[in-house]
Amino acid sequence: MTLFNTILSALGGIAGNRLRATLTTLGIVIGVASVITMLALGNGARSAVEANFRHLGSDSVLVRVKDKIDQGEIVPVGKILSYEEGLQMPKEVALVKWVSMTIGGEGKIRHERNVLDMLVTGTTAEGILNIVSQQQVQPINWPDGIPFSEEVFLDRGRFFTPAEVVSNARVCVLGHKTATDLYEGDDPIEKVVWVNRQRCLVIGVFVELEVTNPALRNQIRPNESFYMPISTAIENLFDDEPSVEITARISDEGQMAQARKDITNYLRERHEIALNEEGDYEDDFDLTTRQEILGAQQAAARTFSFLLAAMAIVSLVVGGIGIMNVMLVSVMERTREIGIRLAVGAGQRDIILQFLFEAVLISAVGGVFGIAVGVLAIPFVANFNEGVALLAPASIPLAFGVALLTGLLFGLYPAARAASLDPIEALRHE
Amino acid sequence: MFMEKPPVIQVEELSREYQMGESIVQALRGVSFQVQKGDFVALMGPSGSGKSTLMHLLGCLDTPSAGTYRLNGQDVSRLSKRQMALVRNQQIGFVFQTFNLLPRLNAMANVKMPLLYRGRNSRVDEQAREALSWVGIANRAQHRPSELSGGQRQRVAIARALVTNPAIILADEPTGNLDSRTGAEIMQLLSQLNQKPIARNGETPQPRTIILVTHDPQVAQYAHRILHMQDGEITND
Numbered sequence: 001m002t003l004f005n006t007i008l009s010a011l012g013g014i015a016g017n018r019l020r021a022t023l024t025t026l027g028i029v030i031g032v033a034s035v036i037t038m039l040a041l042g043n044g045a046r047s048a049v050e051a052n053f054r055h056l057g058s059d060s061v062l063v064r065v066k067d068k069i070d071q072g073e074i075v076p077v078g079k080i081l082s083y084e085e086g087l088q089m090p091k092e093v094a095l096v097k098w099v100s101m102t103i104g105g106e107g108k109i110r111h112e113r114n115v116l117d118m119l120v121t122g123t124t125a126e127g128i129l130n131i132v133s134q135q136q137v138q139p140i141n142w143p144d145g146i147p148f149s150e151e152v153f154l155d156r157g158r159f160f161t162p163a164e165v166v167s168n169a170r171v172c173v174l175g176h177k178t179a180t181d182l183y184e185g186d187d188p189i190e191k192v193v194w195v196n197r198q199r200c201l202v203i204g205v206f207v208e209l210e211v212t213n214p215a216l217r218n219q220i221r222p223n224e225s226f227y228m229p230i231s232t233a234i235e236n237l238f239d240d241e242p243s244v245e246i247t248a249r250i251s252d253e254g255q256m257a258q259a260r261k262d263i264t265n266y267l268r269e270r271h272e273i274a275l276n277e278e279g280d281y282e283d284d285f286d287l288t289t290r291q292e293i294l295g296a297q298q299a300a301a302r303t304f305s306f307l308l309a310a311m312a313i314v315s316l317v318v319g320g321i322g323i324m325n326v327m328l329v330s331v332m333e334r335t336r337e338i339g340i341r342l343a344v345g346a347g348q349r350d351i352i353l354q355f356l357f358e359a360v361l362i363s364a365v366g367g368v369f370g371i372a373v374g375v376l377a378i379p380f381v382a383n384f385n386e387g388v389a390l391l392a393p394a395s396i397p398l399a400f401g402v403a404l405l406t407g408l409l410f411g412l413y414p415a416a417r418a419a420s421l422d423p424i425e426a427l428r429h430e
Numbered sequence: 431m432f433m434e435k436p437p438v439i440q441v442e443e444l445s446r447e448y449q450m451g452e453s454i455v456q457a458l459r460g461v462s463f464q465v466q467k468g469d470f471v472a473l474m475g476p477s478g479s480g481k482s483t484l485m486h487l488l489g490c491l492d493t494p495s496a497g498t499y500r501l502n503g504q505d506v507s508r509l510s511k512r513q514m515a516l517v518r519n520q521q522i523g524f525v526f527q528t529f530n531l532l533p534r535l536n537a538m539a540n541v542k543m544p545l546l547y548r549g550r551n552s553r554v555d556e557q558a559r560e561a562l563s564w565v566g567i568a569n570r571a572q573h574r575p576s577e578l579s580g581g582q583r584q585r586v587a588i589a590r591a592l593v594t595n596p597a598i599i600l601a602d603e604p605t606g607n608l609d610s611r612t613g614a615e616i617m618q619l620l621s622q623l624n625q626k627p628i629a630r631n632g633e634t635p636q637p638r639t640i641i642l643v644t645h646d647p648q649v650a651q652y653a654h655r656i657l658h659m660q661d662g663e664i665t666n667d
Contacts, residue, residue, distance in 0.1 A: 002546070002549065002550060005546045012535070015534075016534050023450055096494055268565070340530045340531075340532060341543070342491075342515065343489075343491065344518065344519065344543055344590065345515050345516065345518045345519020345547045345594075346516045346519075346547045347511075347512055348511060348512065349512075423491045424491050424492060427526070
């Protein structure tokens with residue numbers, strides 16, 4: 001029998017019981033849709049991880065203090081990682097070209113009657129460079145493909161200079177919404193703002209920014225920001241000297257391992273960490289490179305993806321069992337038809353193909369609808385995951401392929417059973 | 431005349447036994463006979479006489495336990511399932527008591543079905559229409575079996591049996607589900623099929639061999655020859 005006629009008779013078989021075929025298809029639709037949405041969740045998580053660490057260049061080492069929780073508070077396990085240590089690092093470690101530092105703290109920001117409780121970021125003068133090079137945000141409606149410079153990120157004024165950082169200058173740069181909230185449309189440049197009851201001069205305002213990576217859209221609010229020189233922030237926001245986060249740029253990318261060793265030795269010396277009885281160093285700081293972060297976080301995201309995909313596959317298998325069930329009933333009901341077909345000369349192969357095509361058709365139709373439902377459902381599942389869900393393009397052929405395979409595998413047994421019927425018995429069947 | 435052509439059916443010492451639980455049932459005990467081309471043979475006998483078993487063996491739906499069966503000179507008693515399907519498709523046409531049409535398909539599609547199992551053939555529609563008009567219901571081609579009367583259904587079934595131009599037509603109680611008048615019409619159609627075969631593709635018309643299974647002596651009268659069966663043996667030729 002030709003392929004075309006086999007498909008025709010398979011279609012006829014499905015049309016013979018539309019309700020049942022529809023319900024069976026629904027099982028596959030749900031399975032395929034969950035594969036698509038689950039993989040989108042995994043993909044979103046991975047993409048968010050990547051975006052979070054993009055700013056850490058391949059020539060950088062991130063230095064952070066090790067924390068522990070003590071009586072409900074997060075405290076360093078040993079000594080803090082001080083601003084001073086960061087400042088000295090390029091002088092003490094030959095391979096470190098320069099460092100940038102950041103710190104974050106809660107501050108009460110006031111201008112006249114308007115008061116905001118918000119996160120204040122203290123950075124070195126490279127702070128704006130980091131914002132630009134992270135590429136997590138861009139000026140709103142920025143055309144694709146055109147690179148942006150530091151200047152286009154500033155609506156008015158300027159960012160603070162290295163000199164202002166060293167001299168604890170009382171200056172600040174505001175996010176677009178923060179400026180509007182505080183000054184209600186007035187020009188804030190050269191105006192005074194109070195940070196925890198200390199005077200501060202506004203020297204710059206950012207343009208309105210948007211998040212470039214959809215996976216991060218609900219996670220960061222680029223227009224609600226308040227930047228100060230890190231030295232000023234430490235003075236204003238903290239009673240005790242806090243730990244800073246140091247990003248050290250290495251002059252030679254080929255010597256990352258050596259640089260890592262040198263930085264470690266420098267900090268061990270400063271923190272007076274010696275070998276303990278077991279012959280180990282108990283460091284109170286952590287060094288991380290881009291490779292390490294990406295490797296570890298992506299491995300976690302991948303495990304997450306696999307788990308989700310496994311769950312989705314389980315629902316597809318349930319759909320497949322549905323197909324098998326319906327096909328077995330169908331074979332039983334159509335025993336006589338099979339007998340007639342065998343009597344007029346259908347080979348076992350013809351019968352197998354006819355029933356297999358039926359199963360595959362059901363799963364293929366379920367696959368197409370499932371992909372549509374899955375893609376449409378992504379924004380809804382994103383709401384349950386802080387907006388982190390991104391269609392994984394490969395999930396469409398994957399889900400469809402798995403659906404077809406499900407139809408094929410679960411259709412095989414009923415089809416083989418149909419083909420192995422004895423024609424005489426089948427013809428007698430009522 | 432008989433010497434010129436080999437017999438269409440040549441059966442020698444054909445037997446079939448079934449395992450029924452502990453015991454073995456001898457449904458057919460070494461039957462031998464021949465049927466010449468163009469013959470019209472009726473198989474008669476009470477139920478349990480083995481006529482259905484013989485019919486299944488002749489129709490290549492079953493394989494004998496012993497003995498040989500030659501169809502058109504070819505030994506078909508030891509074929510694989512695939513080969514048997516091929517023989518059924520090319521050499522045998524079935525007409526059943528219960529018509530056995532596919533309810534989802536219209537008359538035309540039912541008649542076409544055996545041709546479709548033959549593979550690629552551009553003349554399928556033409557041949558099916560030819561067969562339908564030969565049995566006299568070309569105007570019902572688009573009707574489904576449920577929209578046809580019993581007699582019309584059996585005509586469709588006969589069209590399906592002859593559309594492949596088979597060597598033999600096996601009719602199993604073809605009038606069993608019909609009233610006597612319609613039954614007579616169907617029997618006339620079958621004798622016509624036997625006596626005045628259709629010319630096709632300019633070939634010489636082939637006389638059609640028909641084997642009829644019945645327990646109705648009136649129906650059997652249409653045949654030229656009657657084989658009586660009892661207890662798995664032919665008792666009277």
